[in-house]
Amino acid sequence: MQYxxxxxxxxxxxxxxxxxxxxxxxxxxxxxTKEIGETGHMVAGDGLQDTNTATTATVRxxxxxxxxxxxxxxxxxxxxxxxxxxxxxxxxxxxxxxxxTAKMGRIEVRPVMVFSQD
Amino acid sequence: MQYxxxxxxxxxxxxLFGTEASNLAYGDFTRSLIKSGHMIAGExxxxxxTAVTVxxxxxxxxxxxxxxxxxxxxxxxxxxxxxxxxxxxxxxxxxxxTATIGRVEIRPIMxxxx
Numbered sequence: 760m761q762y763x764x765x766x767x768x769x770x771x772x773x774x775x776x777x778x779x780x781x782x783x784x785x786x787x788x789x790x791x792t793k794e795i796g797e798t799g800h801m802v803a804g805d806g807l808q809d810t811n812t813a814t815t816a817t818v819r820x821x822x823x824x825x826x827x828x829x830x831x832x833x834x835x836x837x838x839x840x841x842x843x844x845x846x847x848x849x850x851x852x853x854x855x856x857x858x859x860t861a862k863m864g865r866i867e868v869r870p871v872m873v874f875s876q877d
Numbered sequence: 878m879q880y881x882x883x884x885x886x887x888x889x890x891x892x893l894f895g896t897e898a899s900n901l902a903y904g905d906f907t908r909s910l911i912k913s914g915h916m917i918a919g920e921x922x923x924x925x926x927t928a929v930t931v932x933x934x935x936x937x938x939x940x941x942x943x944x945x946x947x948x949x950x951x952x953x954x955x956x957x958x959x960x961x962x963x964x965x966x967x968x969x970x971x972x973x974x975t976a977t978i979g980r981v982e983i984r985p986i987m988x989x990x991x
Contacts, residue, residue, distance in 0.1 A: 763922055765952070767945045803918060805957070806987035807881060814963065816970040816981045823971040830885045830982040833946050837883070839987075842920070848929065855931040856938045866931045867945040869952075872921035 761871040762843055762851040767835040768864025770809055787859040800854050804841040835864055879986035880958050880966040885950040886979025888924055902974040919956040
């Protein structure tokens, strides 16, 4: 079964670019990604640029409206994801717990909707 | 450039998702995205009541039921697209069926030099 692992953390608490902590975090992510590639869990994954680069679009009465910023101002922001293949929710949770950001942020684990093939 | 289009809507209105009309609308949209060369990936997610949220503190794994935040609108799906720039990504986002009742957040993907 496929699960989305949605990585949330406060942008102000993330390691800052150019610091040793940033370097370590990158290495931790490379190691994690490599590990889940080897275990067969890895399907896809990406980091997202910070929410100051986000815009949010809506369409009402045929008119498109775009505002700067993410859809909601929350304390923690969505920063990246992995799409994984896992046996069940427990397996997905075990993978999520190994994501480096799990130690200072939170990982939402969402089952992907499966559509029957016609 | 790659962008993630995050589809947010009130889950009570989302009950419309999975209906024939919605399936047709999403089918058409996805097909047009593939045809135009913008489509990289996309998934619908099961409702937020099926979610759990995981954190690790002092080496202990904590799992709570539900999504990371109790917002009125919840993430219901996403598309990963290739687009020229943010303006193009926005015009694609505006065509997502749920954009008329929910909101689509557009996020540039971080690029790593390998």
